[in-house]
Amino acid sequence: ETGVTQTPRHLVMGMTNKKSLKCEQHLGHNAMYWYKQSAKKPLELMFVYNFKEQTENNSVPSRFSPECPNSSHLFLHLHTLQPEDSALYLCASSQEGTSGADTQYFGPGTRLTVL
């Protein structure tokens, strides 16, 4: 247990479906992240929220829409996804300051399959 939970753990959806991924952190951190992890590729940072404000959006397609209602919860809304979006989606949190040592703590991920 890392203090970061994600639901669902597995999701299969069709290209026309709408679904949401949920992340909750119990660590009192001020920053939350969405990453995409594909086989044999580096983690791809998708979105960053710091104090509930989005500070990073790495050219992610609009079919992915993040929402951060408070510093403990983060959602990723999915709409009209493509098969190439199938991957493990990881949520992370950290206490961001000015130190390079700020460590990110990850949830177990949602394994997404788009048919």
Place this chain on the structure above:
Amino acid sequence: GQNIDQPTEMTATEGAIVQINCTYQTSGFNGLFWYQQHAGEAPTFLSYNVLDGLEEKGRFSSFLSRSKGYSYLLLKELQMKDSASYLCAVRDSNYQLIWGAGTKLIIKP
């Protein structure tokens, strides 16, 4: 561009020692992280190096040479539970984490 290189896969024997290398080319440097990720689980933090030298934590040690853009993770007295992927990540001058693709470590009895 920014780049982190680490071997894709390594195999080692239970009880032995293995060294996983990571080389990096980034715009600036504000520390290097190692994470362990078991299949289907969350990456978990192992170590952080910002100064040159060796940091030891039980069976695991991490080394950094900033001048060479190089780090390694050393695992001693390997156990079957050490079978996992090991991720190297560097924090650049903008405090962004740049990730390697990970090294899958297979432990054989």
